[in-house]
Amino acid sequence: MAISTTPQHSIDTRHGFAMLLMIAGSIAISFGGLVQRNIEVADAWQVIFFRSLGMLIAMLIFVAIRYRGRVLSTVYGIGRMGLLGGAMLSVAGITFIQALTHTTIANALFILGAIPFFAALLARIFLGEKLRRTTMITMAGAAFGLGVMVVQGVSVGSGFGNAMALITAVSFALYAVIVRYKRQTEMLPVMLVSSCIVIAITLLVKAGDMAIPLRDIILCLFWGGCLSGFVNWAFIIASRHLAAAEVTLIMLLEFALGPVWVWLFIGETPSFATVLGGSMIILAVALRAIFELITRPKPEQTPSRPV
Numbered sequence: 001m002a003i004s005t006t007p008q009h010s011i012d013t014r015h016g017f018a019m020l021l022m023i024a025g026s027i028a029i030s031f032g033g034l035v036q037r038n039i040e041v042a043d044a045w046q047v048i049f050f051r052s053l054g055m056l057i058a059m060l061i062f063v064a065i066r067y068r069g070r071v072l073s074t075v076y077g078i079g080r081m082g083l084l085g086g087a088m089l090s091v092a093g094i095t096f097i098q099a100l101t102h103t104t105i106a107n108a109l110f111i112l113g114a115i116p117f118f119a120a121l122l123a124r125i126f127l128g129e130k131l132r133r134t135t136m137i138t139m140a141g142a143a144f145g146l147g148v149m150v151v152q153g154v155s156v157g158s159g160f161g162n163a164m165a166l167i168t169a170v171s172f173a174l175y176a177v178i179v180r181y182k183r184q185t186e187m188l189p190v191m192l193v194s195s196c197i198v199i200a201i202t203l204l205v206k207a208g209d210m211a212i213p214l215r216d217i218i219l220c221l222f223w224g225g226c227l228s229g230f231v232n233w234a235f236i237i238a239s240r241h242l243a244a245a246e247v248t249l250i251m252l253l254e255f256a257l258g259p260v261w262v263w264l265f266i267g268e269t270p271s272f273a274t275v276l277g278g279s280m281i282i283l284a285v286a287l288r289a290i291f292e293l294i295t296r297p298k299p300e301q302t303p304s305r306p307v
Helices: 015-029 032-037 044-076 079-102 105-112 115-126 133-150 159-181 189-206 214-238 244-250 253-266 272-295
Strands: none
Touching: 015 214, 015 244, 015 253, 015 272, 032 214, 032 253, 044 079, 044 189, 044 214, 079 105, 079 159, 079 189, 105 159, 115 133, 115 159, 115 244, 133 244, 133 272, 159 214, 159 244, 189 214, 253 272
16 A cells, blocks of 8 residues: 655656756765775775764764754654664665675676666555656666666676675665655754764774774765765755655766766776766766756646656
């Protein structure tokens, strides 16, 4: 039985803005790979720790400025679903690093590319969301582009690493659906919950060993506080106006643009398949955004339609 949601016409009025915001966030986080390439000493767990610490600091500052004397009540207001969303985001963040460590990049990207489809399925089951025809076409184009990107490198890989990538995809899709379902509730504190969980886990795993060079610390803090902080803020805001599948679909831009920045600034040349597939993803999402902006109805003319 689908969970009832608010009337769709209240969502469509800012649909185009939300799409542009999500595109900006995806472009920002696509620089994460470039940041990671410049980290010299820190291992995966130390990177996770300081990146989460950066996000925690950034979100604490943002929430404190925005809500001032209502910080505690705002955090409490996320409720059980918000805590669940924070847990899912924490699982996704940790298993993502494990996936990259224990299987090929191609395998991880291929499995993570299924996030929009997991999100669409879960949103259909739990929220009763139906996809627009244009969204389905865009998903098909982006899926084809992603397939082109990884077809040369897909291998059997590690069963553990592939399983971690699958858990990442499902966990993030669940997080997307939860945030979408609670779009009328302020869900920014979910990132505080997620960061605290990850920090606690990494401290236990590393037994408090977080001694790394200051340069690596600064890069990790920038990655978490600026890049990840911005994209997660954009994700929560956009989720109020976009279907879960649409939000996660646009996030595929991260996979398409990441190799470009590494190529431009470090000289790590991407394969022809990566360039071609990435171009397909960028083109599909760009055309979808342009179409939305052109055809978006004015607020007083907005019909009730499925997302």
